[in-house]
Amino acid sequence: MEKQIEKIDILRHSAAHILAAAVLELMPKAKFAIGPSIEDGFYYDFDLPRALTQEDLAVLEEKMQAIVKKNYAFERKEMPVKEAIELFKKAEQPYKVELIEDLVKNQKVETVSIYTSGPFVDLCRGPHVESTKNVDAKAFKLMKIAGAYWRGNEKNKMLQRIYGTAWENKADLEAYLKKLEEAEKRDHRRIGKELDLFHIDEQVGLGLILWHPKGAMLWRMIEDFWYQEHMKKGYEFVRSPHIGNRKLWEQSGHWGFYSGSMYPPLEVGQSLEELKAGKKVGESEQYLLKPMNCPFHIAIYKNSPHSYREFPMRWAETGTVYRFEKKGELSGLTRVRGFTQDDAHIICREDQVEGELEEVIDFILSTFKAFGFNFESVKVYLSLRDPQNKEKYVGNDEGWKFSEDILRKVANKKGLKFEEELGEAAFYGPKLDFKIKDVLGREWQCSTLQFDFNLSERFDMTFANTKGEQERPYMLHRVLLGSFERFIGLLIEHYAGAFPVWLAPEQVWVLPIAERHQEYAKKLVDLLKAEGIRVVMKSESETIGKKIRSGQIQKIPYLLVAGDKEVEAEGAAVRDRVKGDLGIMPVKDFVEKIKQEIKDKTR
RNA sequence: GCCUCCUUAGCUCAAUGGUAGAGCAACUGUUUUGUAAACAGUAGACGUUAGUUCGAUUCUAAUAGGAGGCUCCA
Numbered sequence: 001m002e003k004q005i006e007k008i009d010i011l012r013h014s015a016a017h018i019l020a021a022a023v024l025e026l027m028p029k030a031k032f033a034i035g036p037s038i039e040d041g042f043y044y045d046f047d048l049p050r051a052l053t054q055e056d057l058a059v060l061e062e063k064m065q066a067i068v069k070k071n072y073a074f075e076r077k078e079m080p081v082k083e084a085i086e087l088f089k090k091a092e093q094p095y096k097v098e099l100i101e102d103l104v105k106n107q108k109v110e111t112v113s114i115y116t117s118g119p120f121v122d123l124c125r126g127p128h129v130e131s132t133k134n135v136d137a138k139a140f141k142l143m144k145i146a147g148a149y150w151r152g153n154e155k156n157k158m159l160q161r162i163y164g165t166a167w168e169n170k171a172d173l174e175a176y177l178k179k180l181e182e183a184e185k186r187d188h189r190r191i192g193k194e195l196d197l198f199h200i201d202e203q204v205g206l207g208l209i210l211w212h213p214k215g216a217m218l219w220r221m222i223e224d225f226w227y228q229e230h231m232k233k234g235y236e237f238v239r240s241p242h243i244g245n246r247k248l249w250e251q252s253g254h255w256g257f258y259s260g261s262m263y264p265p266l267e268v269g270q271s272l273e274e275l276k277a278g279k280k281v282g283e284s285e286q287y288l289l290k291p292m293n294c295p296f297h298i299a300i301y302k303n304s305p306h307s308y309r310e311f312p313m314r315w316a317e318t319g320t321v322y323r324f325e326k327k328g329e330l331s332g333l334t335r336v337r338g339f340t341q342d343d344a345h346i347i348c349r350e351d352q353v354e355g356e357l358e359e360v361i362d363f364i365l366s367t368f369k370a371f372g373f374n375f376e377s378v379k380v381y382l383s384l385r386d387p388q389n390k391e392k393y394v395g396n397d398e399g400w401k402f403s404e405d406i407l408r409k410v411a412n413k414k415g416l417k418f419e420e421e422l423g424e425a426a427f428y429g430p431k432l433d434f435k436i437k438d439v440l441g442r443e444w445q446c447s448t449l450q451f452d453f454n455l456s457e458r459f460d461m462t463f464a465n466t467k468g469e470q471e472r473p474y475m476l477h478r479v480l481l482g483s484f485e486r487f488i489g490l491l492i493e494h495y496a497g498a499f500p501v502w503l504a505p506e507q508v509w510v511l512p513i514a515e516r517h518q519e520y521a522k523k524l525v526d527l528l529k530a531e532g533i534r535v536v537m538k539s540e541s542e543t544i545g546k547k548i549r550s551g552q553i554q555k556i557p558y559l560l561v562a563g564d565k566e567v568e569a570e571g572a573a574v575r576d577r578v579k580g581d582l583g584i585m586p587v588k589d590f591v592e593k594i595k596q597e598i599k600d601k602t603r
Numbered sequence: 604g605c606c607u608c609c610u611u612a613g614c615u616c617a618a619u620g621g622u623a624g625a626g627c628a629a630c631u632g633u634u635u636u637g638u639a640a641a642c643a644g645u646a647g648a649c650g651u652u653a654g655u656u657c658g659a660u661u662c663u664a665a666u667a668g669g670a671g672g673c674u675c676c677a
Contacts, residue, residue, distance in 0.1 A: 043672095054608075146672030147606020154674045158605055161672070189670095193614075202650095202668060258677055292677060326604055329675060426677055445676080477677095514635040541635075549639035563637060573638080581638055 005127065008168065012037035014074065014129045015064075015140050015166040016044045021120035022063035023048075023162075026056065032122065033095045033150060033159050039441065040176060041140075041165035045148055047095065052160050057142045060162070068137040072118035074128035084112045084123065095150065096123045139173045140166035183439040188492035189332040195497050195554060197488075197505075198333070207330045207337030209485055217505035217534070219484055222491075223318060225370065225502075226342055226481070233363060235314040235344060240296030242320060246286040248295045251458060253394055255288075257427045263289045263324045293319040294452075294477060297345045298459045306463040311473065312352050316344035318484070333489030334444050340484045346476040347461070353474050357410040357449065360478050364434060364447045367480045370601060371491060372500065373436060379443055380416045381433045382408060386423030393427050395454040403451040404430045426477075428454040439493045446482035446490070498555040498577060502598045508535040509556050510572070511547045513563035521562045524572055524587060531591050533598075548575065558594065 016035035019042070023030050027048055035044030079087070081104055088096040100123060103109045115124045117132055129135060143163045150156040167173040184190070192198050197215030204210060211219060230237070246265055249255040255262075267275065269284030290296070297315050320340045329335055346356050368378060385393050385400050393400070407430050411418050418432070425431060434447035452475045455461075462470040481487035491499075501507055508528055512521035518539055528535040538547050544561060551559040560572035566584060574582040574590055585593075 052607075144671060145607045148673045149605080152674075154605080158673075160606070163672075206668085252677095254677065261676075294677090323676080326675065328604060328673085331670090335676075428677080440671085450677090511638090513637060516635080541633095543634095543636050543641055544638065545636085546640055547638090552639055559638080561638065565637085575638060 009037040010127055010129055011135060011168065012042040012166045014132070015135050015164060016042040017074070017115065017117055017120065017122055017124070017128065018064050018067050018132055018135060019044050019060065019142070019162060019164060020046075020122065021067050021118060022060045024120055025063050026060060031093055031095055034099070035122075041143070041163065043148075043161050043163045045150070045159040045161045047150075047157065047159050052145045052162070054145075057145065057162070061142050064140070064142075065137040067118065068132045068135055070118060071131050071133040073131045074126075075116045076126055076128075077114045077116065078111050079114050080111050081109060084114060087114070087121070088123065091121070099123060135166065136169055138170040139168060140164055141173060141177075186439045186493045186496045187332075188334075188438075188489040191492050191497040192333070197492070200332075205337070206327060207325060207335070209333060209336060209338070214505035215488070218488060218491075218499065218503060221503050221505075222481070222484065222488070226318070229363075229367070229370075230314075230316050230344075233314070233359070235316045238297060238300055238315045238317050240290075240293055240300075240317060240319060242322075243287045243289055244296065246288050248299070249288055249291075252295045252298075252455060253427060253458060254291065254295075257392075258291065261323050261325060262291050263322055289322040290319070291321050291323045293317055293321065293341065293343045294345060294455060294475075295459070298455060298461060298475075301347060301461055302459065306473075308349055308463055308465050308471075311463070312346055312348035312356055314344060314346045316342070319343050333485045333492075334438060334442075336483075336485050339486065341479050342481045342484065344478055346478070347456075347473045348476070349463075349465075349471075350474060353451070353476070354406060354410060356476060357407065357451070358414065360449050360476065361410065361414045361416070361432070364449070364478075364480055367447075368434075371487075372494060377437060378446075379435045379437075380411070380418035381424065381435065382411060382418050382420045383424030383426075383431045383433055384420055384422050385425045385430065389423060392423075393425065394458075395428065399453045400430070403453050407432055407449075407451055426450050426452070428452045436490050436494075438490060444482075444486055444490060446487055447480050448478065448482070450477040452477055499557075500597075500601060501557045501594060502601045504555075504557050505534065506536050506554070506556055507533055507594065507598075508558045508560060509538050509547070509551050510535060510560045510562060511538050511544060511551070513544050513561065515541075517562045517564070517567060520567045524560060524562060527587060528591065531595065533591070533594060551575075552577065558590075560590070 013036060016037065020032055020035055023044070023046055027050075029049050031047040033045035033047065035042065081100060085097055085100050088100065100112055103112060112123060113125060115122050115126060115128055117128075141164060143165055146161045146163060147158045148161040149158050165173065165176060167176060192215070195214060196212050197218065198209050198211045200206070200208065201210055227237075243266065246255065249262075265286035265288055267284050268287050270279065297317070300315070301313070318340050320338060322338045325335060325337055330337065346360070348356050365375065368375060384404055411432055416432075424433075429450055429452040431448050431450035433445050435443040435445050437443050456472045456475055461473055461475075463473050465471045491503075499505070510521045510524050510528075512518045521537060521539070525535050525537045538551075540547070544563075548559060548561075555577060557577050559575040561575065562572055566572050569584050569586070571584045571586045572590060574585050576582055
């Protein structure tokens with residue numbers, strides 16, 4: 001079904017045409033590609049005689065405003081294909097000609113529509129606003145210049161893309177710009193620095209995260225929770241090494257499909273000296289840093305014969321994997337080269353698949369909930385095989401049909417609102433992907449539930465069925481968080497660094513007012529520590545106001561002030577991160593309160 | 604990897620073709636404090652390498668990192 005076109009999209013698309021008209025004025029030799037509306041704005045791709053600069057953007061904005069003022073009508077004209085091709089050939093617009101030719105080829109169109117606004121003529125399906133004046137000259141802004149490949153293909157020419165934002169009125173534009181500014185403050189890279197959680201060190205290597213004590217504590221809390229939940233759900237834990245023989249990956253098929261994004265093999269069997277001397281050793285072997293955990297779990301399975309009675313087997317591991325992502329693709333914690341998956345493989349019989357899929361979906365939903373992610377902010381995709389492009393996948397058609405159908409069925413049964421995406425499946429099977437948006441609106445895959453009907457074949461996994469015959473099991477691959485790195489990045493942004501008590505690396509600071517309160521403060525600290533609460537003593541010779549300020553900046557859930565009154569009352573003045581001063585509370589009451597909150601994961 | 608932009612102290616920022624200035628943080632001392640910044644002092648930086656120039660942090664180029672796109676994302 002076609003998506004309904006919103007009024008604001010029409011406005012944005014019209015703004016894209018106005019931008020193109022401005023570019024035409026600036027560079028009459030410009031060649032035009034495409035210019036759609038997008039979330040919050042629009043873009044237009046150009047092939048230009050020279051590179052655009054920041055100054056050009058300002059000039060183009062002025063030209064756009066002038067075009068708006070001129071009040072050009074957007075005039076639609078239906079035109080036979082031949083005539084349109086002629087028109088754009090004459091205008092030396094090869095990209096438009098190519099677009100029309102493709103429309104003819106793929107959709108068998110006989111006419112195309114052309115929109116004219118003043119001197120600018122464009123191939124366009126429309127619709128548009130009536131006139132350039134319908135676009136508020138004060139409600140759009142050109143944001144940035146970027147490169148983009150023609151038709152999104154790396155092998156094609158890179159065009160220059162101008163991104164803009166457009167709104168119905170000035171107030172909306174300003175609100176949007178303000179929102180961007182606010183989003184920047186929640187950026188996990190910024191908060192990671194402010195709260196001293198992690199850093200990426202040039203000397204260590206790109207995309208490799210160094211976790212500082214507070215960040216590692218956060219990780220620990222998440223991981224502890226993860227283990228607890230898996231125990232409850234009947235999972236067992238396995239562990240596997242960081243490297244493995246290349247043959248393993250050849251057998252799995254990963255080497256054939258994805259060696260390009262693996263770290264190059266380590267040559268093992270020769271010494272460093274021999275390597276330097278260029279000596280090849282006969283029995284040298286190649287080892288790979290593992291880009292995923294599955295072959296190891298399969299090896300564990302294959303170590304002994306299995307019976308149908310053992311199923312389902314649910315084997316989980318927080319396994320660190322390494323993928324050599326292209327440099328330009330790396331981004332903070334969300335796209336890295338070394339990361340720890342909260343992986344699990346479920347090996348089961350055909351009659352168990354559906355139930356297991358359902359249970360994993362429930363597990364995913366409850367996990368998101370535990371971390372405060374509102375499910376509306378999670379996008380779900382059913383990633384299918386592209387039947388046009390079969391060489392990217394293994395396995396037969398029946399297998400694909402069976403596994404795709406069952407995933408769709410279960411997703412529907414669970415009431416998931418999902419979009420289907422062709423060509424996004426793993427090479428060994430279809431999957432359900434759960435993506436969370438970051439502060440800039442980019443979606444990042446976290447959970448994924450993959451139905452694999454191929455690796456068991458490739459690795460010759462078997463079990464004895466009720467008749468004593470050998471049968472192939474099915475295998476589900478799944479992660480809930482995705483990777484700790486990415487998930488923590490998104491979590492930081494979700495909470496803007498103000499983690500709920502159960503996750504906060506430092507839950508309580510104790511702030512003695514004067515020197516004479518140090519001893520009492522120390523007693524408080526010891527008491528809380530004995531209760532398993534993560535507490536820090538702030539004994540610096542600073543004013544109480546200063547200590548409170550830094551506690552607030554560090555987003556510590558509770559600050560306990562200890563002065564004369566508290567010593568007297570054998571309590572602590574509790575300051576809540578959000579509510580402020582709660583007054584003096586008996587220590588026991590506070591311990592009970594915070595322990596309850598930690599247990600309930602409420603705040 | 605490709606396109607555009609950015610890189611000054613631990614952090615946030617300033618200035619300049621004639622060897623850099625501040626706030627916070629750090630350190631030392633004084634202060635002993637009542638719910639978002641006590642006072643004084645000390646130490647600390649032009650990403651790297653070339654080029655232009657009498658002289659480069661400033662201009663140019665390369666390189667390394669970073670940001671946003673594109674591509675990719677098992």
